[in-house]
Amino acid sequence: MRSRNGNKNFLRPIFILILCSSLVLNASEYLISYSYIVKDTVLFNERLQVSQAMKPCEDIESDSIVLPTNGSKSLNQIIKNNSFEFTNFIHTLGIDVKHKETTINAQNSSTTILTLKTRCFKVDFNDNLARITALK
Amino acid sequence: MRKYFLSLIYVGLFSSLFSACSQHGCYQDECMKTQEVHVGEKHGCHQDECIKIQEVHVGEKIVIQDEPKKEVEVEKPNCDTLRSSGIYGEVLCRDKPITISVVGQGVAPMNTTSPAQAYALAKRAAVADSYRLIAEKVKGVYVEGDDLVSNMMVKRSNIRTSVAAMVRNANIVETSFKEGLCEVEMEIKISYDQFLF
Numbered sequence: 530m531r532s533r534n535g536n537k538n539f540l541r542p543i544f545i546l547i548l549c550s551s552l553v554l555n556a557s558e559y560l561i562s563y564s565y566i567v568k569d570t571v572l573f574n575e576r577l578q579v580s581q582a583m584k585p586c587e588d589i590e591s592d593s594i595v596l597p598t599n600g601s602k603s604l605n606q607i608i609k610n611n612s613f614e615f616t617n618f619i620h621t622l623g624i625d626v627k628h629k630e631t632t633i634n635a636q637n638s639s640t641t642i643l644t645l646k647t648r649c650f651k652v653d654f655n656d657n658l659a660r661i662t663a664l665k
Numbered sequence: 666m667r668k669y670f671l672s673l674i675y676v677g678l679f680s681s682l683f684s685a686c687s688q689h690g691c692y693q694d695e696c697m698k699t700q701e702v703h704v705g706e707k708h709g710c711h712q713d714e715c716i717k718i719q720e721v722h723v724g725e726k727i728v729i730q731d732e733p734k735k736e737v738e739v740e741k742p743n744c745d746t747l748r749s750s751g752i753y754g755e756v757l758c759r760d761k762p763i764t765i766s767v768v769g770q771g772v773a774p775m776n777t778t779s780p781a782q783a784y785a786l787a788k789r790a791a792v793a794d795s796y797r798l799i800a801e802k803v804k805g806v807y808v809e810g811d812d813l814v815s816n817m818m819v820k821r822s823n824i825r826t827s828v829a830a831m832v833r834n835a836n837i838v839e840t841s842f843k844e845g846l847c848e849v850e851m852e853i854k855i856s857y858d859q860f861l862f
Contacts, residue, residue: 565789565793567771567789567790567793567794570770570771570772570790570791570794571771571772571773571774571786571790572771572774572786572787572789572790572793575789620792620835621833621834622833623831623832623833623834624796624831624832624833625829625830625831626793626796626797626799626800626828626829626830626831626832627827627828627829628797628800628801628826628827628828628829629825629826629827630825630826630827631823631824631825631826632822632823632824632825633821633822633823634821634822635822641793641794641796641797643793643796
């Protein structure tokens with residue numbers, strides 16, 4: 530097929546568009562919260578909650594991380610497989626620190642709670658990778 | 666007749682004295698001390714400089730004169746001078762960001778299944794400790810304490826401290842794990858614009 534203004538092929542941009550859209554198989558939004566408690570310098574409790582958003586998040590995209598899916602389509606499984614990278618990513622987003630320390634008759638005890646407040650994440654599942662983007 | 670004239674003179678004198686005192690609103694003893702002092706003229710100050718004159722009628726006229734107003738220029742603290750003084754430690758200025766570095770410590774729990782798990786858990790605790798130290802350095806610590814003294818002896822001593830802050834963009838520089846103790850060196854770069862007061 531030839532265009533009016535020369536040899537420019539119109540099929541090429543359409544083909545690229547189809548290819549790009551096929552790479553992103555599914556895009557969805559998730560609500561993620563994370564917190565852990567350290568008591569007397571020992572990790573006491575760690576909790577990561579992931580749930581699919583019931584309504585669309587109308588926020589601006591900010592930082593993102595790309596994790597290998599290893600054939601899985603479950604975000605929980607992907608995060609579980611790459612927990613170290615994901616927790617590091619969460620820390621970079623900003624974490625609330627609450628620390629309480631009590632000293633009674635020279636005996637010290639402390640509790641530190643670090644929390645990522647429930648936040649919306651956009652997840653794009655590709656063939657082998659999942660791109661998790663924080664929304665704010 | 667002579668007595669009558671004398672009594673008239675006395676009455677006239679007393680009445681004149683009484684009328685003079687009643688004008689100033691004071692007693693006889695105080696009226697004797699009444700003086701008018703024109704301090705402004707005596708000290709040679711101009712009319713503009715003599716701002717406030719207060720008259721007190723307690724026998725003497727007291728003139729209080731304020732000093733002429735002078736504009737005092739307060740020197741604004743310069744970041745370079747504050748830095749060079751060394752009193753305040755590191756000072757956050759508009760032009761230069763500062764880097765805060767801390768070392769957090771964490772201990773592995775007793776009931777771990779493997780050394781790797783012990784390391785991971787100890788590191789997490791050390792990271793939390795580092796975050797806490799950064800929050801303490803940047804935002805400050807709330808300290809509360811009370812002592813119970815009975816019969817001249819301290820029965821109970823309580824100290825409570827707390828920190829609450831939001832920390833982001835802190836980076837782990839170095840991690841070490843020796844004999845169950847994990848140490849994490851963490852640093853954060855703070856610029857004037859990023860800092861939320």
